[in-house]
Amino acid sequence: xxxxxxxxxxxxxxxxxxxxxxxxxxxxxxxxxxxxxxxxxxxxxxxxxxxxxxxxxxxxxxxxxxxxxxxxxxxxxxxxxxxxxxxxxxxxxxxxxxxxxxxxxxxxxxxxxxxxxxxxxxxxxxxxxxxxxxxxxxxxxxxxxxxxxxxxxxxxxxxxxxxxxxxxxxxxxxxxxxxxxxxxxxxxxxxxxxxxxxxxxxxxxxxxxxxxxxxxxxxxxxxxxxxxxxxxxxxxxxxxxxxx
Amino acid sequence: xxxxxxxxxxxxxxxxxxxxxxxxxxxxxxxxxxxxxxxxxxxxxxxxxxxxxxxxxxxxxxxxxxxxxxxxxxxxxxxxxxxxxxxxxxxxxxxxxxxxxxx
Numbered sequence: 001x002x003x004x005x006x007x008x009x010x011x012x013x014x015x016x017x018x019x020x021x022x023x024x025x026x027x028x029x030x031x032x033x034x035x036x037x038x039x040x041x042x043x044x045x046x047x048x049x050x051x052x053x054x055x056x057x058x059x060x061x062x063x064x065x066x067x068x069x070x071x072x073x074x075x076x077x078x079x080x081x082x083x084x085x086x087x088x089x090x091x092x093x094x095x096x097x098x099x100x101x102x103x104x105x106x107x108x109x110x111x112x113x114x115x116x117x118x119x120x121x122x123x124x125x126x127x128x129x130x131x132x133x134x135x136x137x138x139x140x141x142x143x144x145x146x147x148x149x150x151x152x153x154x155x156x157x158x159x160x161x162x163x164x165x166x167x168x169x170x171x172x173x174x175x176x177x178x179x180x181x182x183x184x185x186x187x188x189x190x191x192x193x194x195x196x197x198x199x200x201x202x203x204x205x206x207x208x209x210x211x212x213x214x215x216x217x218x219x220x221x222x223x224x225x226x227x228x229x230x231x232x233x234x235x236x237x238x239x240x241x242x243x244x
Numbered sequence: 245x246x247x248x249x250x251x252x253x254x255x256x257x258x259x260x261x262x263x264x265x266x267x268x269x270x271x272x273x274x275x276x277x278x279x280x281x282x283x284x285x286x287x288x289x290x291x292x293x294x295x296x297x298x299x300x301x302x303x304x305x306x307x308x309x310x311x312x313x314x315x316x317x318x319x320x321x322x323x324x325x326x327x328x329x330x331x332x333x334x335x336x337x338x339x340x341x342x343x344x345x346x347x
Contacts, residue, residue, distance in 0.1 A: 209318030
């Protein structure tokens, strides 16, 4: 593994990026250079996300996914969400990506990989759709241009008056100064007070996912063999008791 | 120039689009799940930014983000189990070659 130069390059990028990230967070927490931290983290995040999508080796994509999640945690830390930053590193950066890596290793047959990607026309069309369709809609919506796609179909006069595009001042998005608080206590109180039912539903969802994953991943033949063995054991026990 | 909400919304939009592009163009099923995780990370950044700038005391967006994390972890577990099963049946994780259930 260590003789593979591309792996070494990825690993070097990874280590240097983490060093960069920590320094940027320290610099940001001192009070000057929050902008610098934001730009470093977002550049790291976007480049590693592009790497996840485009790198041909799936293991490298997994490492870059860890990097994406760690820099997402840095962005959370910049946004005063300390509990979420720790949870992001633990859950997504640790558990989920480890699971992804296991999946890559277990399903890495020689006859399938991303060595033969889709045709360049297909990729170009989806690139254009993402960049000039979805991205443009998101950015316009962010900047306050409301594209009312349902305007030609709506019978309501108030909705149909603009003929498609409505601009309005996003007064509710007026930016306030962020308040630095310790979030863990507030989140814990909210979970057991206001969001109790969603919390319970989330725990039931996790239980369902656990059982579902075990049932799906178990081989059916294993279950059958177990049942047959049990039946055999029971028959033997019966015979023994009859003989007695 | 200080950081505004729009910076974070822009970053979230970029991440979400990268994730959707990955879902559309990757052939390996595991990479599709990875791209999905990137898109979910973009959504989470969006929610945390709104939480910080609009409701800094109640932290509504952060609580939603925790729920998103829960759902994404569950989705990754079940999705990977399904991919294992498909791989066991058809010896491939290639999205193009899994055509048993094509209608």
